[in-house]
Amino acid sequence: MKRFLACVFALLLTGVAAAQPIENFDSLSTAELIEVAPRTHPAALYTLSARLLAQGRGLEAAKWMYAGQLRYRFLVAALGDDARDERVLFSALTESVGRPVNEYVAGDPEEWILAMKWALDWDADHDNLLTSKAAFASELATVRSGLRELIDQVDENRDTIRRRRRESGLPVR
Numbered sequence: 001m002k003r004f005l006a007c008v009f010a011l012l013l014t015g016v017a018a019a020q021p022i023e024n025f026d027s028l029s030t031a032e033l034i035e036v037a038p039r040t041h042p043a044a045l046y047t048l049s050a051r052l053l054a055q056g057r058g059l060e061a062a063k064w065m066y067a068g069q070l071r072y073r074f075l076v077a078a079l080g081d082d083a084r085d086e087r088v089l090f091s092a093l094t095e096s097v098g099r100p101v102n103e104y105v106a107g108d109p110e111e112w113i114l115a116m117k118w119a120l121d122w123d124a125d126h127d128n129l130l131t132s133k134a135a136f137a138s139e140l141a142t143v144r145s146g147l148r149e150l151i152d153q154v155d156e157n158r159d160t161i162r163r164r165r166r167e168s169g170l171p172v173r
Contacts, residue, residue, distance in 0.1 A: 030052065030055070033047075033048045034048065034064075037064070037126075038126040038127065038128075038129070039129050041130060042068045042069075042071035042072035042075060042090075042130075043072070043089060043093060044068075045064050045067050045068030046068045046072075046093040046097045047097075048064045048068075049061045049062070049065035049068060049101055050096075050097045050101075053101055058101075058104040058105060058111075059105070059115060061104070061105075062102075062104065062112070063114075063118045063119060063122070064119075065097060065098055065102075066118070066119035066147070067119040067122050067123060068093070069094070069098065069119070070119050070120070070123050070144070070147055071123065071128060071131070072086070072090045072093070073090075073143045073146070074128070074131055074136070074139060074143045075131045076090060077136070077139035077142065077143055078131045078135075078136040106161060106165065106170075107170065107172055107173045108172070108173040109154050109157075109161050109162065110158075111173070112154050113154055113155055116147055116150060116151045116154075117151060120144060120147060
């Protein structure tokens with residue numbers, strides 16, 4: 001995982017993805033990563049999420065993963081046909097970071113909903129220096145609506161989610 005994340009940031013720093021460079025990313029503390037989060041590429045939020053999950057801070061990891069997912073979906077939507085490289089990286093991060101974070105947070109539908117709502121609020125409260133919210137307002141509205149729909153689905157299916165996890169031998173918190 002660490003090697004994969006190092007490759008992600010090597011790509012970011014070399015300009016494959018348009019991001020604000022983070023010098024010596026591994027030397028930043030978790031608190032420093034949180035501080036720079038609004039000014040970075042969405043991949044950095046996934047990396048922050050992975051670090052938090054490894055530290056046993058699952059709910060925080062889910063919050064940052066959903067913030068990263070929201071911003072990444074927005075970036076891809078705004079780039080349209082020019083988003084090929086971003087789609088590849090987003091897909092890899094969704095699999096390598098998103099899957100374990102989702103596996104954790106889905107164990108408690110209330111926490112899952114809380115994490116997604118937090119991501120919506122965080123994004124609304126912070127400028128996006130990579131993708132203009134004004135220039136791509138329609139794309140942003142669509143992406144935010146998709147996350148709100150997921151919140152509604154989880155809310156409506158809390159008992160089913162818990163039952164299916166128990167049947168699959170997955171933890172329910």
